Structures are given as C-alpha cells and as structure tokens.
Amino acid sequence: MAAVKETIEDVRRLEADKYKYGFSTDIEQEYAPKGLSEDIVRFISAKKNEPQWMLDWRLDAYRRWLKMDEPVWANVNYPRIDYQDAYYYAAPKDAAKYKSLDEVPPEILETYKKLGIPLREAEVLLGVEGAEATTAAEARERPRVAVDAVFDSVSVATTFKAELTKAGVIFMSISDALQEYPELVRRYLGSVVPPTDNYFATLNSAVFSDGSFVYVPPGVRCPMELSTYFRMNAQGTGQFERTLIIADKGAYVSYLEGCTAPMRDENQLHAAVVELVLLDDAEIKYSTVQNWWPGDAEGKGGVYNFVTKRADCRGRNSKVSWTQVETGSAITWKYPSCVLRGDNSQGEFYSIAVTNGRQQADTGTKMIHLGRNTRSRIIAKGISAGRSDQTYRGLVSVHAKAEGARNFTQCDSLLIGDQCGAHTVPYIEAKTPHATLEHEATTSKLSEDQLFYARQRGLDEETAVALLVNGFCREVLQELPMEFAVEAQALLKVSLEGSVG
Amino acid sequence: MLEIKNLHARVNPEEGEALAILKGVDLKVPAGEVHAIMGPNGCGKSTLSYVLAGHDGYEVTDGALVFEGADIGALAPEERAARGLFLSFQYPVEIPGVPTLTFLKEAANAQRRARGEAEVSAPDFIKLARENAAKLGISSEMLKRPVNVGFSGGEKKRMEIFQALMLAPKFLILDETDSGLDIDALKVVAEGVNALRSPDRGMLVITHYQRLLDYLKPDVVHVMAAGRIVETGGPDLALTLESQGYEKYAGAAA
Numbered sequence: 001m002a003a004v005k006e007t008i009e010d011v012r013r014l015e016a017d018k019y020k021y022g023f024s025t026d027i028e029q030e031y032a033p034k035g036l037s038e039d040i041v042r043f044i045s046a047k048k049n050e051p052q053w054m055l056d057w058r059l060d061a062y063r064r065w066l067k068m069d070e071p072v073w074a075n076v077n078y079p080r081i082d083y084q085d086a087y088y089y090a091a092p093k094d095a096a097k098y099k100s101l102d103e104v105p106p107e108i109l110e111t112y113k114k115l116g117i118p119l120r121e122a123e124v125l126l127g128v129e130g131a132e133a134t135t136a137a138e139a140r141e142r143p144r145v146a147v148d149a150v151f152d153s154v155s156v157a158t159t160f161k162a163e164l165t166k167a168g169v170i171f172m173s174i175s176d177a178l179q180e181y182p183e184l185v186r187r188y189l190g191s192v193v194p195p196t197d198n199y200f201a202t203l204n205s206a207v208f209s210d211g212s213f214v215y216v217p218p219g220v221r222c223p224m225e226l227s228t229y230f231r232m233n234a235q236g237t238g239q240f241e242r243t244l245i246i247a248d249k250g251a252y253v254s255y256l257e258g259c260t261a262p263m264r265d266e267n268q269l270h271a272a273v274v275e276l277v278l279l280d281d282a283e284i285k286y287s288t289v290q291n292w293w294p295g296d297a298e299g300k301g302g303v304y305n306f307v308t309k310r311a312d313c314r315g316r317n318s319k320v321s322w323t324q325v326e327t328g329s330a331i332t333w334k335y336p337s338c339v340l341r342g343d344n345s346q347g348e349f350y351s352i353a354v355t356n357g358r359q360q361a362d363t364g365t366k367m368i369h370l371g372r373n374t375r376s377r378i379i380a381k382g383i384s385a386g387r388s389d390q391t392y393r394g395l396v397s398v399h400a401k402a403e404g405a406r407n408f409t410q411c412d413s414l415l416i417g418d419q420c421g422a423h424t425v426p427y428i429e430a431k432t433p434h435a436t437l438e439h440e441a442t443t444s445k446l447s448e449d450q451l452f453y454a455r456q457r458g459l460d461e462e463t464a465v466a467l468l469v470n471g472f473c474r475e476v477l478q479e480l481p482m483e484f485a486v487e488a489q490a491l492l493k494v495s496l497e498g499s500v501g
Numbered sequence: 502m503l504e505i506k507n508l509h510a511r512v513n514p515e516e517g518e519a520l521a522i523l524k525g526v527d528l529k530v531p532a533g534e535v536h537a538i539m540g541p542n543g544c545g546k547s548t549l550s551y552v553l554a555g556h557d558g559y560e561v562t563d564g565a566l567v568f569e570g571a572d573i574g575a576l577a578p579e580e581r582a583a584r585g586l587f588l589s590f591q592y593p594v595e596i597p598g599v600p601t602l603t604f605l606k607e608a609a610n611a612q613r614r615a616r617g618e619a620e621v622s623a624p625d626f627i628k629l630a631r632e633n634a635a636k637l638g639i640s641s642e643m644l645k646r647p648v649n650v651g652f653s654g655g656e657k658k659r660m661e662i663f664q665a666l667m668l669a670p671k672f673l674i675l676d677e678t679d680s681g682l683d684i685d686a687l688k689v690v691a692e693g694v695n696a697l698r699s700p701d702r703g704m705l706v707i708t709h710y711q712r713l714l715d716y717l718k719p720d721v722v723h724v725m726a727a728g729r730i731v732e733t734g735g736p737d738l739a740l741t742l743e744s745q746g747y748e749k750y751a752g753a754a755a
Binding site: 447449450453454456458463464467470471472474475 | 554555557581596597668
C-alpha cells in the first residue's frame with residue numbers, strides 16, 4: 001500500500017509541476033453558511049448592500065431555478081452535483097473595506113503576483129513578472145492592461161480606474177457598479193441572458209457574487225485593454241461571476257478574461273454569465289484564456305465549468321468577436337453566442353479547446369441571424385489527448401427576415417493518441433432561401449511523420465508537439481491580442497505535456 | 502566521421518512478425534568525403550537513412566552507429582540532430598500553420614541549446630535565410646509559407662537543401678534528393694549541396710540514378726543489395742551500374 005501511495009503522490013507532484021497555478025492562498029475568509037436557500041440569496045445581497053430591486057430579481061431567479069432541471073443533453077458525464085454541499089459566498093475577511101491597493105492584504109497581492117497579474121499600476125508599466133529585465137523603453141511599448149481582480153466571490157482591486165474615467169469608460173466590479181450606476185446596471189442586466197435562460201444561468205442570477213462591469217460611451221475607443229482575472233481560492237466554494245459589458249454607439253473595447261484555481265481533490269462549481277451589449281457601430285473583442293484546474297490525470301478534482309456567454313448585437317453594423325483558449329476544467333459546458341439583431345452586424349467565434357487526461361468538454365457557439373446582411377464566422381479547433389473527450393456543438397440559425405445572411409463554419413479536430421475522442425455536432429437552420437451557409441469539418445490524428453520530421457531537425461518531442469499544435473491552431477491564435485497569444489501558446493504546450501509517447 | 506558497423510535492423514511492426522531489412526551494413530564515411538549509396542528498390546537504402554536518423558519505427562538488433570567517435574545508436578532523433586546529423590527526406594513532410602522560418606529558427610535554437618551554444622538572433626537568422634534562399638532561387642514568398650505546404654515535389658527538395666544550408670549540419674544524408682526533380686531543378690539542388698561540401702563535413706547520398714552524381718562527383722560509390730553493402734568503388738562504379746543495372750547483385754539476397 002505504501003508503494004501505491006507513493007506513486008500517487010509522485011503523480012500528484014508531477015501534476016503540480018504542470019499546473020503552476022495550483023497553489024492556494026492561506027487567508028482568513030468569510031463564508032456564507034453552506035448550502036443554498038432564499039436566506040443565502042438574501043445574505044449575498046445584503047453583503048453587497050444591494051438595492052431592493054436587485055434582491056427581488058435574485059429571489060425571482062432562485063424560485064425559478066428550484067423548478068428547473070439540470071440539462072443532460074451535453075456529451076459529458078459527471079456525478080450529480082449536490083447543490084447543498086457548497087458555499088455560495090466566500091470572501092477575504094474585510095474585503096468590502098478595501099479602499100485602495102494599500103489596504104489589500106499582502107497574501108492576496110502576493111497571489112496575483114505569483115499568477116503574473118500586475119495590480120499596481122506602476123508594476124504594470126514596469127512589467128511585474130520581473131523574469132526578464134525590462135527597460136523603460138520596452139515598458140512604454142508594452143500595451144497597458146487595466147485589471148479587475150476577482151478573488152472568490154469579490155473583486156479585490158481594479159486598476160487604472162482614474163485614467164479610464166477620464167476617457168469616460170466605466171470599469172469596475174459589478175458590485176460597485178450597483179452602488180454607483182444602479183440605473184445602468186438595471187437597464188442592461190439580464191437583457192441578453194435573461195434569468196430564465198437556462199439552469200446554470202438562472203442559478204447564477206440568484207447567487208452571483210461579483211464580476212466586472214464595463215460601459216464605453218458613444219464614440220469612445222477604450223484607451224487600453226481591459227481584463228478581469230478570476231481566481232477561485234476557498235475550498236468547497238462555487239464561483240458565480242457576472243460580467244456585463246456595454247459598448248454604446250460607435251464604441252470599441254477589447255476585453256480579456258483569465259481564470260485559474262488551486263488544485264483541490266473535490267470538484268468546484270463555476271457557473272458564470274457574461275452579457276455583451278452592442279449598439280450601432282459598436283465593436284467588442286472578448287478573449288478568454290480559461291485555465292481552471294482540470295483535475296489530476298485520473299480525473300480526481302477539477303472545476304466544473306458551466307458558463308453562459310452571449311453577445312447581443314442590437315445596433316446596426318455592430319461587431320462582436322469571441323476568442324477563447326480553453327485548456328482547463330474537468331468539465332466544460334460553454335457556448336459563447338452572438339445574437340445578430342442589427343442589420344449588417346457581425347459575429348465571430350474563434351476557439352481552441354484542449355482536453356487531456358480525463359477532461360471532458362462540450363463547447364461551441366450559437367450564431368443567431370435576425371437582421372439583414374448579418375455575417376458570422378466560426379473557426380473551432382479542438383485538440384484531444386490522453387483519455388479526454390471533446391464535442392464541438394454549434395448552432396447557426398438564420399431567421400426569415402435575415403436576408404443576405406452569411407455564415408462560414410470550420411471545425412477541425414486533432415487527436416493525439418488513440419484513447420481520446422472528438423465529436424462534431426453542428427446544427428444549421430435556415431428559414432430564408434436568401435442566405436449563404438458554409439460548413440467545413442476535418443478530423444485528423446497528429447502524424448508520426450510530422451513528429452519525426454520535426455525531431456530530425458532538432459526539436460524534442462514536446463516542443464515538436466507544441467509546434468504542430470500551434471500550427472493547427474494558427475488561425476485562432478492570430479486573433480488573440482499579442483500578449484495573450486504568447487501566453488496561450490505556452491499554455492497549449494503545458495496542457496499537452498506527456499500526451500505523446 | 503560516420504562509421505556504421507555490422508548494422509542489423511528490422512521494422513517494428515504494429516503487429517505480426519518483424520521484418521529484417523538491414524543485414525549487416527558496414528560503411529565508413531570520413532570527414533570531407535561524399536559517399537553515394539546506390540541500389541535497387543527495396544534493398545534497404547531508405548531504411549538505412551531512417552535508422553541513422555533514429556526513427557523509432559525500426560529496431561536495431563545488432564551492430565553499432567558511431568559518429569565522431571561516439572556511439573549514437575541509443576540517442577533520440579533530436580539528439581542526433583544536435584550532434585550535426587541532417588536527413589534530407591525522400592518525401593518531405595508538410596506542417597500546416599507553421600511558417601518555414603519559424604520552424605527552422607526553433608530547430609536551430611533547439612540544436613544550439615543542446616550543444617550549449619548561444620541562440621541565434623532573429624535579424625541574423627533572417628539575413629542568413631535571405632542569402633541562402635537566393636542561392637537556391639527560393640522566393641521570399643515561399644519562405645513565408647508553412648513548411649512544405651502546397652509545394653511541388655521539386656520545390657520540396659529545394660527546401661530540404663535550404664534547411665540544410667540554414668542548419669549547417671556536420672553530416673548530410675540525402676535520401677533520393679534527385680527524385681521528382683527536372684533537370685534544371687536538379688542542377689540548382691546539386692549546386693546547393695556542393696556549396697555545403699567542406700573538409701570537415703561528410704555526406705551520404707542515396708540514389709537510384711547516376712544523374713545527380715554527375716553534379717555531385719562522389720568520392721566513393723557503394724552498392725547496396727538485400728540489406729548489405731555488396732560492392733564499393735570509385736565514381737566509375739556509378740557509371741557501370743547505369744549501363745549494366747543491378748541484375749548482377751540479385752543473387753546477393755541468398
């Protein structure tokens with residue numbers, strides 16, 4: 001038995017090496033009582049000092065949720081979730097009182113530093129990673145990124161607020177926005193993903209704890225990239241963040257989202273909702289690098305990631321683009337969607353999903369063409385390795401009035417090894433004859449010949465695999481903002497380590 | 502420089518019985534020399550090139566591979582590459598999405614790191630690429646394309662020699678580099694290979710035909726049949742083979 005235990009620990013260590021974000025932060029936290037009830041919903045709302053309408057909205061969602069059933073149509077298998085066996089609110093003690101970064105406990109600042117997320121504006125300019133010496137000139141060239149840092153259920157810091165305010169851009173946690181801009185929040189919250197939308201979105205509507213709020217006023221091009229970094233830390237706690245981004249007429253914003261969690265033996269639930277609203281001529285670029293703890297090689301632990309993301313192109317000529325790199329989570333259930341309501345509006349979905357070990361992912365997109373001459377483009381690259389299973393599930397729906405609508409879909413799957421699976425489930429509906437829909441799909445195996453060729457030129461096996469996979473994903477990687485693309489490439493390599501041989 | 506001693510190798514089958522292909526190859530290529538291996542189809546020429554490069558589809562059952570005094574038989578393909586072994590493939594592989602120069606720079610730097618040398622800088626590498634491309638009549642548009650994707654057979658062979666020029670290996674194995682080339686392309690490729698000739702570099706040229714050797718002028722010609730070197734001679738041997746064929750070696754299989 002001792003030997004078995006040792007082996008398990010060795011494997012664990014190996015996993016720990018691979019997943020460098022697996023540490024946890026030891027900090028005194030405040031929890032809501034375990035389980036879910038109306039009282040818990042009231043507790044969360046009271047913690048945030050929310051207006052009455054917000055509480056009513058939550059309670060209404062909660063009551064609806066009680067009558068709903070968990071969806072079972074996705075191609076994923078996991079034991080039934082006991083929703084009473086989790087905490088719905090966890091926050092560093094006194095979190096509500098942080099007025100500035102100076103008040104944020106050093107443990108939390110250290111956590112973000114370890115994750116490479118700069119929270120001090122001066123550090124952003126100088127490059128907090130510190131690994132390589134940065135000259136002032138390089139720092140000036142480095143694109144600046146404003147960060148909202150969400151630690152379990154609360155936002156602990158938001159950077160560059162002053163400078164953004166000068167440009168008229170509102171970027172803050174949704175809790176703060178509910179205090180400072182309640183009318184804006186009330187007007188748009190739930191207008192893209194209504195509280196009745198689906199089981200997980202309804203749950204989120206009842207218990208969401210924090211997330212980011214962005215409003216870009218008419219004609220403003222947001223002067224820097226905005227990003228939110230989600231960190232799950234507390235044990236046995238679900239994270240339910242809610243993000244709401246509004247790009248008013250002619251506005252532009254690029255937004256990045258990153259996620260990590262400590263390695264825990266139990267499964268953690270993450271059910272987020274992201275709503276994007278685009279008015280006439282607005283553009284939003286939304287990029288995600290999702291690297292939640294995927295569980296160990298045998299499938300123990302890992303995050304259950306049930307996410308509803310949707311963009312509503314309400315205005316004419318508006319354009320939204322979702323780019324996602326999904327490497328984490330034990331279970332992924334996620335379909336970032338575009339409702340192309342405004343005439344000439346455009347939706348894009350670029351996705352790389354990597355599954356290894358025992359991970360399961362059912363992911364894709366929905367393009368709903370309502371307006372005339374609306375265009376959409378879907379490029380999905382799935383890479384399955386180990387004993388993982390992956391499904392692309394996509395819907396392209398063209399309504400009767402959407403004359404001149406066009407869609408191009410390309411789904412490519414790459415299999416590494418012979419114990420993984422890849423499935424493609426495209427749904428296509430066209431209610432007008434005046435639409436053009438194209439769908440291409442391929443499935444291939446990572447070729448031994450390519451691997452040998454690359455190794456003959458001097459690349460070791462893992463670098464060769466990473467290079468081949470990067471090549472496979474190139475069309476998507478080049479859609480990512482520069483700094484993210486570098487991170488994403490590194491992440492692909494780490495996620496696929498040990499997948500060959 | 503390269504010494505192959507009594508090399509026996511067989512195919513590692515997915516299932517079923519392993520098939521012996523190399524049955525005692527003995528060969529020495531000193532630095533500065535170009536040796537040609539000629540032989541009929543199925544005699545084991547291409548297998549020899551794969552085994553030299555370390556392909557794991559083949560199992561060495563006996564004998565030794567000695568490169569610059571060290572036994573490299575147990576080394577991974579990338580370790581052999583870092584020591585300076587380069588194989589110009591008979592069928593160069595396409596790698597979609599990976600630009601040729603990115604691939605080569607990664608490869609060059611991986612080799613350099615393995616040898617404990619400093620990495621090459623991007624501007625130096627691009628400058629070198631321009632010079633080498635010009636020698637082989639390769640356009641800058643071709644360099645931007647993903648590795649071998651969409652190239653004709655002849656273009657692929659030209660790119661193999663370009664890669665050799667970029668990586669500057671100590672030892673080249675050219676596996677049927679002449680196949681698929683028209684006479685003009687053959688000349689360009691041969692000039693590229695000749696540019697690589699140097700007193701401290703060895704080459705093994707595997708071919709069916711005399712015509713590449715007209716340009717390369719090998720120092721030694723070996724004839725391979727049924728998994729063994731059956732005859733070794735000077736450049737004249739290639740001419741004899743061209744006129745008489747491989748028939749007289751058919752008995753070697755017994």
